[in-house]
Amino acid sequence: MSKVNTQSLRRQLIVRMLWMLLPLFILLWIIAYFSSLYFINETFDRSLVRRTYALADRVEVLRGKVFVDIPVSARAMLAFDQEDLLFHRVVDPQGRVIEGEADMPPLHGKSGIKPGQLLVYDGIKDGENVRIAAFALPLRGTSASGTVLVQVGETLSRRRAMADRATLAIVIPMLLMTLAAAAAIAYGVGRGLAPLSRLRDRLSARKALDLTPVPLEGAPAELRPFLDEINSLLQRLAEAVEAQSRFVANAAHQLRTPIAGIRAQAEAALATARPDDAQHALVRIAKSTQTMGNLVQKLLILARVDAAENTLCLQRLDGVELVREIAREWAPLALVKGVEIGFEARGDDAAMMGDSQLLQEMLTNLIDNAQRYGGTQIMLTVQATEQGSDWRVADNGPGIPESQHFAVFVPFYRLSGDVDGAGLGLTIVQRIAQLHGAVVSLEAGIGGVGLAVRVHFPLPAT
Template sequence: MRSIRLRLIMILMGSTGLVWLLAVGWIYLSTQAEVERVLDARLMEAARMVNSLLSDHRIEVGLEEGAARHVVGEFEQTHRPYERQLSCQIWSLEGSLVGRSENAPQTRLTEIGTGFSETAVDGERWRVFTVENQSLGVRVMVGDSLRIRETLVSDVIKGLVVPALLILPFLAGVILVSVGRGLSPLNDMADTLSKRAANDLRPLQADNLPKEIAPAVNALNGLFKRVEDVRDRERSFTAFAAHELKTPLAGVKTQAQIALASEDPALHANALQQITMGVDRTSRLVKQLLDLTALETNDSEPILQTVSVRALMRSVMAELPLARGETRLNVEADGEDAHEVHVEPHFLSLALRNLIENALNHAPETSGVVCRVEEVADSVRFLVEDRGPGIPEAELSQVVEKFVRGRNRSASGSGLGLAIAQAAMVRMGGTLTLENREEGGLRAILTVRKAETMA
């Protein structure tokens, strides 16, 4: 299980430790460079000072062999750290030691004639500056132990690292508390949600929230709103469906009672015919309810395929009632064999079948329904036309809603056919257009993309 709290703590602790390490490294390098620069300047100054004292004859040295003695008191060791670093030697140009400080080694500090050099004498490394005095015939060598330099730098670093290590536990505690307080709005929101009832879809309080949490709260409120809308639609759908099913079922029951009670053969036959019609209507309503539910509850992306119009129309014709599909429906297509569309076949068939059934229900018995296919630019249009009463212009935008039947309703309609067609076209990216024909009746147009335009 992943924890945001743990992740934040680890990131903050890691980044803080990394910053400390980088700072220590930078201070180490800069301190080392600065110490070397300062101490090198001191070496140079000390060597020149001794050379000046020799030139002014304030220090007397014997140039004879074996005359070396303690001549420079300023380089004696004191009791304070780092103050005994310098050792001084005075060598003749012929190579004999003629003077040295008390703690200077007997061995020559460097073989370099002048300037800076680094050497090892008796197992100890030295940084040496040499000044050559030609007039006196001597070389002045002043050396600094590199071990003491390194000790100085390491003590500086210890002075930084030790307090840092002592502060780290306190810093960790501060980070823990800070992260906990920073995440408290999330805990408060989780606590609020856990105490809510399942049907409580009120929006969460969105005022005075941290800007990092506000998007999550707004998204949750949006989700609550969508769920509330879906629930309202389901309530309406259930109420309308119950009402629409109640009507034909009540009719079937009434006709059945008439058939059972009647001894008149004509009345008995008419009652049975009405029962058959009621069952057909109920069956069609149930099928439409199932189709609409499948369209609205399936959130997966439609699988678009390239299909021919002829194959699609044959599939739709096969699903229509034979009595209507063969006698009153006329299918026309301009170059039908050449038409190919990129659609979800089931959705387009569903939309076409419901439009044709709707047209057959509203068209007069003496007139037929025409289904035409035509190509327009990069689209293919399916036109379903009837000679019925049409739809008032004010109601054209409303009849695609569920259970909206309009004023010119059919006795066998349920107000779902156009809603199913609209939902199917929305799912696969097509459009449904309704318009009244000048010569009377309604024209429904389904527009989808041609297959070659999708490449």
């Protein structure tokens, strides 16, 4: 036996909710990191700017010559940091480096720096990313002219380390909250699915033939449509079981009569000593067995028609050709009984969707009823219409009173005086018609007398 792959609804809901939280958690992590980095950069940039101004304050001019007077302690502060590498440079108006590093990242994409302007920009020095503050110190009011470019830079190790620590300080509580939310989701989903567990327990406790509706009290609104469909299915199933029970009871009742007759005639034949009486009993037995055989055959056909509802496979058929073939098969048998069978096709196209075996069974029942209860003529007609196609089986017999047109479709219903029929012919016809979406109606037969059974089939889907 192959293993059925079943998935827990509770597990699916929890996993999907967690998968929805995962990208949100990653997004919040990214936002936290870049937000922390932004504010840390702002703080460190202000510190870098202060150092740049402090270095600019040490620039002096003597007899038109620019120089930088940096005490030893201040020089150590400009060159030392616990985590980052600090560097600086001072360039005189002639472009000569008078203090600090000779190699300093240039102002990328900058057309120049105006006197008194301060710029903070990114660069690369010795293969590392650095942040640099540049200030153009004007020499107005001194014995020199032009501007002195003062630059102070640092590496970004400390900034990144602080951003990482700040991000972890935010993300770790977020992770704990996410785990707590996952636990709450798992608990909430379990509580939310509790009505399904109770419904399962109610259904598993039922007996096999308990088809009463499932109670809706206490059921969540989301389950109401589902339970309504279950109750609708249970109602249809209850109706089908009741109809099947009535059918079985009626079938048993119908079979009981011929079986009792056969038994009584057999006992009479065994008890009598006269050959004529025994012969008469055997004739009655043969007639009863024929009646019972006909009834069993009809019951089997009706059971096969009912079973075909779930396996019906409709194919495109030519209605004219199908009815013509049935007429040809029945014509010789009918002539032996003195009944004439005719066929007429009206219209060129009588295409339809159907099951050929079931449709043949339907025509067989109609023709059998017509020759059994009809007169001397049977006419089979196929007519194409704008709404579909009509099949008509008419006879010139005594017909059926209009007051009984509805009752004759009820299983085991017989007209007065009918002792040989099973009462299932028109029931089978109606069941087959319903399987094909067709409608059965009764009307006057040949020449306004007798009975005509009309079956209207819808147009086939294009």
